Amino acid sequence: MKLQQITLILVLMLFISCSKQAQKMKVTYVGNAASNEGMHVWGSSPVQDKDGKTHLFAAQWSTKTQPKNFSGWFKDCEIGQYVSDSPEGPFTYVGVVVPDKDGLFNSPHNPTISNIDGQYQLCFIVNENNDLKTQRIVMYVADDLNGPWKPAKGGEADGTILRQTKNPEVWNYTARLGVSNPSLIKYKGKYLLYHKSVVRKEPKGYVYSYGVIVADNVEGPYVHNPTRVTEEKMPLEDAYAFTMKDSVYMMSRDFRGALGNRGGGLLWKSGDGYSFPAEKTVRAYEDLQHYVGEEYLKDAVSYRGKKDGHLERAQILFIDDKPAYLYLATGVQVKPGYGSSSHVFKISFE
Structure with missing residues (x-):
């Protein structure tokens, strides 16, 4: 075989291999999204109503709660709602959607909102009495973003849709922190709810992985x-699932810095929704400093992570069935009197 033919074959193989990877994403920083004076705002899950207004559902708790650390997220959190005429803001605080009830329905956190089959679904996590080992997933549903919100019919009376399994044949039977961080999609007539568990890693240790119900x-x-x-060799956190061009994608935090520093994120691709191979995963976004510059953050307060602004809790707004805006949380704040907040980015895919 001639050298030119071999070269052509290698180029074609490379092209085919690359085409199977997740699509590359262009990210443009817009600005701050949801923030609330005297509060930590963590993550912002977006959806548009029938009038085209953008609503954000975010975890929030007082900056006076556990001021020396970030543990208020699993002790005193609630879910708040913000609204704007534009996906880029400014956003106005509406009020509390899911309050902290303490006890067995403690600290609702990490919400993700979806609009499937003409109905809104709000999924989030709770725990029992500040114990992270008891984390579980709750689903509320509503016909209007202003409520009333009701527990999902197929769950428990309080809306609990998933608890840690008691079946030793299920992948997260060994989970040490329950089940958490839900993301819901509809794909090929089925409803898939992705979730995280921290499971045992052989021969020792634990690994952050995702599964689906x-x-x-x-x-x-x-x-x-x-x-x-997901594969054990590439741990992840805060995955957001969505569909695009007949494939299923997840965007997550690059939890161990597999494809860059730990302040950025990953884009995973699956052909069937049940397996996200590591080799198809690409870098999705960088840390906040990459977009705003070091000078902008020089006087910032870091409530969580390094001062370069780790970006976490990826959530995407679709407009005309296309991913248009990305919302990410960071523990770095430049505005006095405010805790952590979320930021909005305009995105497009090649």
Whole structure:
């Protein structure tokens, strides 16, 4: 075989290999999204209403709670709602959607909002009495973003849709921090709820991984897919699932700096929604400093992470069925009197 033919074959193989990877994403910084004086605002999950207004659902708690650390997120958190005429803001605080009830329904956190089949679904996590080992996932549903919100019919009376499994044949049976960080999609007629667990890693240690539960109805009941959807060799955190061009994607924090520093994120791709191979994963975004510059953050307060601004809790707003805006949380704040907040980015895919 001639050298030119070999070269052509290698180029074609490279092209085919690259085409199977997640699409590259262009990210443009817009500015601050949800913030609230005297509060930590962590993550902002966006959706548009029938009038085109953008609503954000975010975890929030007082900066006076546990002021020397960030532990208020699992002790005194609630879910707040913000609204704007534009996806780019400014956003106005509306009020509390899910209050902290303490006890067995403690500290609702990490909300993600979806609009499936003409109904809104709000998924989030709670724990029992500040104990992270008891984390579970709750689903509320509503016909209007202003409520009333009701527990999903296929869950428990309080809306609990997923607890840690008691089945030793399911991938996260060994989870040490329950189940958390839900993300819901509809794909090929099924409803898939992705979730995180911290599971045992052989021969020792633990690893952050994701799995999925599946239902025929958006309100459940849901059934475990017995195997995890991500690989042990590439841990992740805060994954947000979505569909694009007949594939399923997840955007997550690059938890261990697999493809760059730990302040950025990853874009995962799956052909069936049940397996996200590490080799198809690409870098999605960088830390906040990459977009705003070191000078902008020189006097910033870091409530969580380094001063370069780790960006976490990726959530995407779709407009005309296309991903248009990305919302990310950071523990770095430049505005006096405010805690952590979220930032908005304009995005497009090649």
